[in-house]
Amino acid sequence: MPHQGWVDGFGRRIDYLRISVTDRCDLRCSYCMPEHFRDYEEPAHWLRFDEIERILRIFASRGLGKVRLTGGEPLLRGGIADLAARIKRLPGMADLSISTNGTQLLKRAQALKDAGVDRLNVSLDTLDRERFASLVRRDVLKQVVLGLEKAAALGFGKIKINMVWLPETSAAELDAMIDFCRAHGFILRLIETMPMGGTGRAAGHASLQPTIAALRERYGLIDGVVAGGGPARYLVSPSGDFSIGFITPLSQHFCETCNRVRLTVDGVLHLCLGQEDQLDLRALLRGGASDEEVIAAIDAALLRKPHRHEFGEKPMKLVRPMSKTGG
Template sequence: MSSTAIPSLLDAHGRRIDYVRLSVTDRCDLRCQYCLPKGFDGYAEPAEWLSFEEIGRLVAAFAALGVRRFRLTGGEPLMRARLVSLVSQLSVIPGVDDLSLSTNGTRLAAQAAALRQAGLSRLNVSLDTLDKQCMEQVTGRDSLESVMAGLQAAREAGFALIKLNMVLMRSVNAHEVERMAAFCFEQGFVLRVIETMPMGDTGRQSGYMSVEEILPSLVQRFDLKPSAVTLGGGPARYWQTADGRGQIGFITPISQHFCATCNRVRLSVDGQLHLCLGQEDRVDLRQPLRDGASQEALMTLIREAMQRKPERHVFREVPEQLVRFMSQTGG
C-alpha cells in the first residue's frame, strides 16, 4: 500500500463502511411521538457516557481504518455541555473529512456560529411541519419559533448546505409535504422526507406511510426529475427541479430498503457500537477503552465488529423485534 492510499473498512458482505453516526447524549428537550414515549425516563447515567477523550480515541481509530464521515447525533446533541469543544477536537483528527450534526434546532441559534468556527461542516435539522399546532402535537412543545431562529442563525454562520429532515406520518403531517418542499426551495434548504421505522412502540404507532404515496403529486407540482446528485454519505435518493436549483431527498428504509449499499454504523452515548439500525447486533467499545485498550486493539475490535454487521434489517418481517427507541441508538 502506498503512503497515500486510503484504507478500507469492509464488512462480511463486501460493503465499505465509511460513515459513523455518533451519539453524544440520549437526552432531548422534545418528545417527538415517533422517537420517545411520554413519561420515558430510562436515560443512561452521565457516568456511562463516553467522555470527549474516549470519543476522540474512537473517532481516531475509525479514521485510521478509512472512515471519513462522522455525524454527531443524540437525543439532542446540543444538550451536551461543551459540545463546541468536542467539535474542535474531532475536526482536526487526521482523516476526518466531513463532520456534521443532526439537531432538532431548538438550541441552534445560540451555538451555530461557534459550531461553524470550530470546524463543523454540515447541518441536518429535524422539522416535521410548518404548522405551530402540528409542531406541538408531534414534539410535545411549541418549538417552531426557536427552530426557525436556529435555521436563520445557521445560515448567517455560513453553513452552505442545510438539510431539513421531515418524518412522514399519515394523518399527521403528510398533507404538509408540498408546503415544506416549497418552503425549502424558497429558502435554499434541502428537504428530506423520511419514512418512519418500527423502533420501539413509539415508532410502530407513529402512522407509517410510504414515500411512494406522496411522490407523484410532488413530481407533478414541482416538475421534479430523478437526480444523480449525492449530498453527503447517507441513503437518500434525490429528485430535483427542472432548473436544478432545488433538491428533495427521499429516505425509504421500509418501502425500498437500501441495505445492499449500507455504509454506516452507529455508536451510542454509552459506547455500544450498533451494527444495524434494524437489528440488535452490537459491540461494547466502552469497556475496552476503560480497561486501557491500545489504539491498535481498538482498531482490531472495530475490524472484527464489521464481520458481524447483518446483511439487512427485518423491519418488515419482524417489526416488533426492536424494543429500543431511536434516541437510545443515536439518530
C-alpha cells in the same frame, strides 16, 4: 500496519460513523421518545470526549472520513463545539455534520460554525404552531425557525430539513414545507417512520413511493445527487434550484449500499439500526485495550454486520426507542 478500509462481511465499505453524544432531549416527538421517558444512561457511562476522539482516530486510521453527531439532542451536551473542533482536527476528517432538533441553534450555531462543522440536518415535521406543539410536546416552533435562519445567515451550506412522514398528517403539510425550504434554500428530506420501540410503531407507517411519483411529475424532477454520506435518494429540478430527498427504509430499503455504523452515548457500536448486533467499545477502552486490540475487535464485529434489517418482517423486534440508539 498497511492501510486498508473498513469492510464488512458483504464487501460494503464502512466510511461513515454516527455518534450519539447524549440520549437526553428537550423535545418529546411522538414517534421517537415516550412522553414520560426517564430511562437515561448515567453520565458516568457516557463516553468522555477523549474516548470519542480516540475511537475516531482509530476509525480514521483506516479511511473513515464522515462523522455525524447525534442524540437525543446533541446540542444539549456541554462542550459540544469543543468536541466538534477536536474531531475536525483529526487527519482525514472530511465531513462533520450534526443532526439537531433546532431548539438550541440560535445559541449554538456560531460556535458550531467556528468549530468547523460542515453541515446541519434539522428535524422539522410541520410549520403549523399548534400541530408542532402537539407533536413535540413543546411550543418552540418560532425558536427552531429563528435558529435555522441564524444558521443560514452564518453560511452553513445545504441545510437539510428532515420531515418524518406521518400517515395521517404529513401529506397536508407538504406544500407549505416545500415552499418554506425553497424560500430559504434548504433541502427537504422526507423520512418513512421506522418501528423503533413502541413509539415508532404507534406512529404508523406510510410508503413514500406514491408521493415520490407525484412530486416527480408535478415539478418535473429528475434523479439527482446531493452531497452527504447517508441513504437518501434525491430528485432535483433540471435547473438545479429545487431538490428533495427521500429516506425509505421500508418501502425501498438501502441495505445493499449501507456504509455506516452507530456509536451510542455509552460506547456501544451498533452495526445495524434494525438489528441487535453490537460491540461494547467503552468496555474495551476502559479495560485497557490497545489500539490494535480495538481495531481487531471492530474488524471482527464488522464481519457480523447483518445483510439487512427486518423492519418489515419483524416490526416488533426492537424495543429500544430511536433516542437510545442515536439518529
